[in-house]
Amino acid sequence: MSVDPLLYEVTFSDAEVVLAGSLAVPDRHAAPSPGVVMVGGSGPSDRNNDTYFPPIRRHLVNAGIAVLSYDKRGVGASSGEWRDATIDDLAADAVAALNFLRAQPGVRADAVGLFGHSEGGWVVLRATAGQDDAPWVITNSCPGMTPANQDRYALAKALRQAVTTQQDIDSTLALYDRLIEAGRSDGDFAEATRLVDSAGRLSGFVDYWADMDERSWEFLKRKQDHDPIPDALRLRCPHLAIFGGADELVPVADSVHLFSAAACNPDRRRRAMLAVEVFPGADHRIQTDGGTRLAPGYLTTLTRWIKARTGPNLDT
Template identity: 75%
Template sequence: MVGGSGPSDRNNDRCFPPIRRHLVSAGLAVLSYDKRGVGGSSGDRRDATMEDLAADAVAALDFLRAQPGVRPEAVGLFGHSEGGWVVLRAATARPGLPWMITNSCPGVTPAAQERYALAHALHLQHHAQQDIDSSLALFDRLVEAGRRDATFTEVKQLVESAGRKASLADYWADVDERLWEFLKHKQDHDPGPDALRLHCPHLAVFGGRDPLVPVDESIRLFSAWACHPDRHHQATLTAEVFPGANHRIQTERGTRLAPRYLSTLTQWIKDRTPLDS
């Protein structure tokens, strides 16, 4: 299990434990780990590229495969949110992978996903349309600044000259020089090439009311990649949307996992790796 963005530990901020418990009770061995620089892991996540994070996932995969009582040919990958991009990249390094699950993983780039999340949040906060438009325009300028490798001093001046919009506070508040360097090199990551190189069945899970991910667009993109003539014939796609669920596939204001979510994960995995063989 690979966690999402930010300083995610092995529990992915309490998101993973109930999923782990259910999978273990169904007879599956589960491994999740602290991201670089978090919990018991060395290094720094802000220095890590997608290749680095995928290499960590592959190392975890190989470690689990080597454990006594674990059938190595049955072990797959589960990635939540940003972790979905990570396992897509990791899967390309292990062509014999039997299955892969992405959980609330955007099919769009990080920049497009962040823009969608910002627009959604501003509408929920009932900002005036003029303020929403100007905030998104400023966000677009920051993305373009990242593409031309602008320094943190330059973008800080850009934000200050725009009046440090309160509506952009959630996105910009914690950005410092080091985080800016990380964000600008990550912002245009395209999951498409990795999806096209898949050799295994893919389950893409989404919450129907995810405020962070453009679900319709993500499903459209994953479907297009699954139908591409260059895609391996074993790389089937199953998309599951849980109505009313959020980014963590939770309902009832985030108090419980969506009905059928855990059973769907378990049954889908069992259908591809029979546990009695």
């Protein structure tokens, strides 16, 4: 029977930022266990990534795997500000979390890896690519392309599902493309707002632009052309890429192709094997039935894959 693990409130530092999180270790008095750092998705994600991480954490800990998750900088009890950060900054936070978990009693320092959901996948790929001794990395619904291309796909998908005309779709995507180019030219938020206003505040763009402010615009500019494939090419460890087949935010087939092409590159380390799992009918959070439950087999896939890469001393 699955039970809720005992969570410890912890803090650790990355340079001037103090990050707060929750730590769960299966049994501090038993043989040391493998561990996983869980990194949340885009926006102000906390240690639970809304409600997504707790059932995954519960399953992992009950399976004998220690788990650390943390509030993104500027969220919850963590200091700093995520909108002022770069992918490199967020990756450095993930490395600080990795080192903190490695140092905990009851945890095997050589068997701690990173799990990143959505944007967190880009973060953990960057973090892991810079580590010589990372045993494995898992990306969960992580696009294999830039944020600019992934967001355009998601916007187009949403527009096609709405009651709108092809002209509205074309006009909205053209506005999106103009904003991306403005970002590449280091246009400020005032320029971006003028572009949106001159387009007539297109109805299909309202949700995308609703929460945009100057700080968010600057963050998007820094992030929009981040390409995860160079990090995938630099991996020295196995990579599990998980997707939901019905994900409306990520172009799954294209992402699988891009990560697979990276794995086939002759410069990729031999140890950096790629495994891909696509769960048919599952959404961006690998959930089915309208987002009410995790896809069948998802949790088992996680634990078996991690344990297969952390030694035979744990039951499967």
